[in-house]
Amino acid sequence: MHHSEKKSMLCPNCRKLINQDEAFCPYCGISRPGARWKRISPARLIRNPYDIITILIYANVAIYIFSLLLSRSSLGLSANPLTFLSPSNNSLFVLGATGTIPIERFHWWWTLLSASYLHGGILHIVFNMLALKQIGPFIVREYGLSRFFSIYTLTGVAGFYISYLAGIPFTIGASASICGLIGATLYYGKSRGDLYGHMIYKQVMGWVIGIAIFGFLIPGINNWGHGGGIVAGILLGLILGYSDRKPEQHFHRVLATLCFLFTALVLLWAILQSTYYSFFAISH
DSSP states (O other), X not given: OOOXXXXXXXXXXXXXXXXXXXXXXXXXXXXXXXXGGGGOOGGGGOSSTTHHHHHHHHHHHHHHHHHHHHHGGGOBOOXXXXXXXXXXXXXXXXXXXXXXXXXXXXXXXXXXXXXGGOOSSHHHHXXXXXXXXXXXXXHHHHHOHHHHHHHHHHHHHHHHHHHHHTTOOSBOXXXXXXXHHHHHHHHHHHHHOSHHHHHHHHHHHHHHXXXXXXXXXXXXXXXXXXXXXXXXHHHHHHHHOOTTTSOOOHHHHHHHHHHHHXXXXXXXXXXXXXXXXXXXXXXX
């Protein structure tokens, strides 16, 4: 007499232990939880959700170092701390800086995504990565890993698209995405509404005011990108929801996976293109 061997697995949606052959998850109701394509997600490769912050910081630092290597003789080594160790505009351009010049002249719409991973100097990347390290863990905790990465990616694209519509010719930096996280935090605090939510909202509004003042005092700041990122973060917070009100769903995982794949492909293309233009095209 043969007994069919049942295999257990964690539901890809609610992470509860279930039978792999279930037609529906008995806990969250997702259909065919054992389907292979539903178990494929970059989030499953990360044991600790907060590791995504470290991965993003490493990715930004690696691409910044690569942009310095591409710059070679035209590397910025001025005594001005705002421009010290700044990659050349040519290097940033071929690596995927965005704005009206790359989009209107060359139709490089993919730069709306790649520009979030480029920085114009040592202080630029240090300030942005410190801000990411400060605000990122809150969003991971309250929205979950998948929604965090979707918000980070899509608000960066939205912020740069708004700045493109405003006529900004050439722009880079993670600050549009970071402002998106700030916008999602604003929505969380206002929506939650209790003492904790009010405290969060009040604290983050202080950041928004500080960003606005900084943006108007320092020349060259992309205020359209910052503002667009904040508004997009508020809207995505509303649409995607946060964990207290809406548990992470399969849609959130799919969206995050698509954001991850597009980001990986765009950054790979940017690295290959910049390598070709900087090292091979010039010599020919």
